[in-house]
Amino acid sequence: MNPEDNISADLPEPSKQRRRYLAWLGLAPSILATKLSFAQGEPVKKSSSNSFIEGREYWVNRKVDAQNIRLFLWRKRIVGNTAKGVILFIHGSSMAGTPTFDLQIPGKPEYSAMDTFARLGYDTWSLDHEGYGRSDKGRQINFNIANGIEDLEAVIPEILKLTGQSSIMLYGISSGSLRAAGYAQLYPRHVSRIALDAFVWTGEGSPTLADRRKRIAQWESNNRRPVDKAMISSVFTRDHPGTADPAVVDAFANAILALDSSMPTGTYYDMSVNLPVIDPEKMVMPTLIMRGQYDGIAGFQDLLNFFAKIPSPDKQFSVMPGIAHASFQERNVAIAYHVLDGFFSQPKPVYRG
Numbered sequence: 001m002n003p004e005d006n007i008s009a010d011l012p013e014p015s016k017q018r019r020r021y022l023a024w025l026g027l028a029p030s031i032l033a034t035k036l037s038f039a040q041g042e043p044v045k046k047s048s049s050n051s052f053i054e055g056r057e058y059w060v061n062r063k064v065d066a067q068n069i070r071l072f073l074w075r076k077r078i079v080g081n082t083a084k085g086v087i088l089f090i091h092g093s094s095m096a097g098t099p100t101f102d103l104q105i106p107g108k109p110e111y112s113a114m115d116t117f118a119r120l121g122y123d124t125w126s127l128d129h130e131g132y133g134r135s136d137k138g139r140q141i142n143f144n145i146a147n148g149i150e151d152l153e154a155v156i157p158e159i160l161k162l163t164g165q166s167s168i169m170l171y172g173i174s175s176g177s178l179r180a181a182g183y184a185q186l187y188p189r190h191v192s193r194i195a196l197d198a199f200v201w202t203g204e205g206s207p208t209l210a211d212r213r214k215r216i217a218q219w220e221s222n223n224r225r226p227v228d229k230a231m232i233s234s235v236f237t238r239d240h241p242g243t244a245d246p247a248v249v250d251a252f253a254n255a256i257l258a259l260d261s262s263m264p265t266g267t268y269y270d271m272s273v274n275l276p277v278i279d280p281e282k283m284v285m286p287t288l289i290m291r292g293q294y295d296g297i298a299g300f301q302d303l304l305n306f307f308a309k310i311p312s313p314d315k316q317f318s319v320m321p322g323i324a325h326a327s328f329q330e331r332n333v334a335i336a337y338h339v340l341d342g343f344f345s346q347p348k349p350v351y352r353g
Helices: 017-025 097-103 111-117 145-163 176-188 205-215 216-221 230-236 244-256 266-274 299-308 333-344
Strands: 031-040 052-064 067-078 085-090 121-128 169-173 192-199 224-226 262-264 287-290 315-318
Touching: 052 111, 052 145, 067 097, 067 111, 085 097, 085 145, 085 176, 085 333, 097 111, 097 121, 097 244, 111 121, 111 287, 111 333, 121 145, 145 169, 145 176, 145 266, 169 176, 176 192, 176 266, 192 333, 205 216, 205 266, 216 266, 216 299, 230 244, 287 299, 287 333, 315 333
Parallel strands: 085 121, 085 169, 169 192, 192 287, 287 315
Antiparallel strands: 031 052, 052 067, 067 121, 224 262
């Protein structure tokens, strides 16, 4: 199937720039040559069930023209206890995969989503997109949403081959939800269920994006932007102060800054200029929309409008109380996990009508 066939003809009339962008999202991944190489470590910790949670590194080599791009993958599971299936967690604009999904804080094990879901019986994976974390950062580009979708085109088929699955569950947060949805609308057969957290469709009703649009020239003229503790802390104070424990925010910032001192501008630019980039009518797989009560990016009515257009009858919309934008680092993280596990482990319908 040609991915170009999945580009909607019914999207609102875009600008020439956005039309080119949407067409580019539909490029067939024939330029990609991928190879999975293994660098396997020892089990990293013991779970409460007296079974080892095994953590291992993997690398995907994605070839773009004559250049080889190395993408970092991190996997955690309890070997023999992965009956609930395979999850790939997809990070947002300002942090790599492991700080977001495998945050290790002494005395606070709940802030590792990968450990939590491994104990629940999932085979969990996270990715550092190109330009982030341990993945290559050398290309002089801004690593936008479309480039992130190409990363997923490279790694997901390899995860499926390694695990022996025909499809995968995706969780994306913020711009990661746009990458996840972009991949899912191009390759619906590879995605069994998808959860979109802190998602944005058109950007209508988003005070955070309205503020970012004032700095479009900055995002357009620079491929990267500096990050520090103050910037990371602002993620937890700009919408509704108090939703996150300051000690957790500090640990989160330290984990981010141990890998990166700057972040790509591409997703900021896309979310300021190029929305919408996702067609809800292409979301034919079971889909969950997760929105924190205080999220300043995910406009409530914007999400409801998107949700109404999703054709899948297996869809859910969940508002998470007391949560702002970064649900997995907040005080009410258990609510986010409960919502996500309930959706990912939902039984298949025995009657469809």
